[in-house]
Amino acid sequence: MNIIVTANYEVLSETAANRIAEVIKNKPNAVLGLATGSTPIGLYKKLVTYNKENLIDFSRVTTFNLDEYIGIPASHTQSYRYFMDYHLFNHINIDYQKTHVPNGMAKDIQAECEAYDEMLRGHGGIDIQVLGIGNNGHIGFNEPGSALTVGTHVTELAQGTIEANSRFFSTREEVPTQAITMGIGDIMKAREVILLASGITKADIISRLLEDKIDTYIPASLLQAHPHVTVIVDQLAGQLI
Structure with missing residues (x-):
């Protein structure tokens, strides 16, 4: 596991972007997680x-997002499809049909999970997976527990996750309590992983992540078994390393 501590959030973002740009330049039809x-x-x-400066071309790139809330439509401002469109997809030359986010409004959620895994397999897996990390160590919405799920599945969100997400909704009652998420197995199959963390609130979990042990109650710790992981943090998140 490679650790990069950057001077600030701006450098963290640039470091991650440069690595993704390199992957796309080397493989124009890359699959991004x-x-x-x-x-x-x-x-x-x-x-x-x-992309606007013509330094990278997304025209042949395919993307798969980690997760999506269950029960809110893609048009909802707090859906993850909306987030990705707003922050990335609407501004680059990507084929929108090649951008994949789980459908949290699917009539058959289990079938949606199985279809998502089938699409992942059909595209040959993920070349580089971007991860954040929750304060409790979750990656995607793989929450801490005595056992973790391999494939895409429905997960009950931990109370701490619901509390953390409530700041994005008008009332706590509006916050979804379930999500579709790629499983730990899906994430571990990615050929490369970059995990990003910023700010003092992530310092403790980053320190725990780098301890020499794997613990299902810190799901991100399973990344220690991955052959190609880079953890990129700013100084605040990395201060306890």
């Missing part, structure tokens, strides 16, 4: 700039 949340916003802003 993407994440939502506040941390990757700077990364996506950089990628938009690179």
Whole structure:
């Protein structure tokens, strides 16, 4: 596991964007695994700039997002499809049909999970997966527990996750309590992983992540078993390393 501590969030975002740009230049039809949340916003802003400056071309790229809330439509301003369109897809030359986000409004959610995994397999897997990390160590919406699920599945969101997400909704009652998420197995199959963390609130979990042990109650710790992981943090998130 490679650790990069950057001077600030701007450098963190640029470092991650440069790596993704390199992957796309080396493989123009790359499959990207993407994440939502506040941390990757700077990364996506950089990628938009690179695309507008003709430094990278997304025309043959395919993307798969980690997760989506169950029960809110793609048009909802807090859906992850909306997030990706707003921050990235609407501003780059990507084929929109090649951008994949789970459908949280599917009539048959289990069938949606199975179809998502089938699409992942059909595209040959993910070349580089972007991850954030929750304060409790979740990646995607793989929450801490005694056991973790391999493939795409429905997950009950932890209370801490619901509380953290409530700031994005008008009332706490509006916050979804379930989501579709790629499983740990899906993430571990990616050929490369970059995990991003910014800010003092992530310092403790980043320190725990880098301890020499794997613990299902810190789902991100399973990344220690992955052969090609880079953790990119700013100074605040990395201060306990």
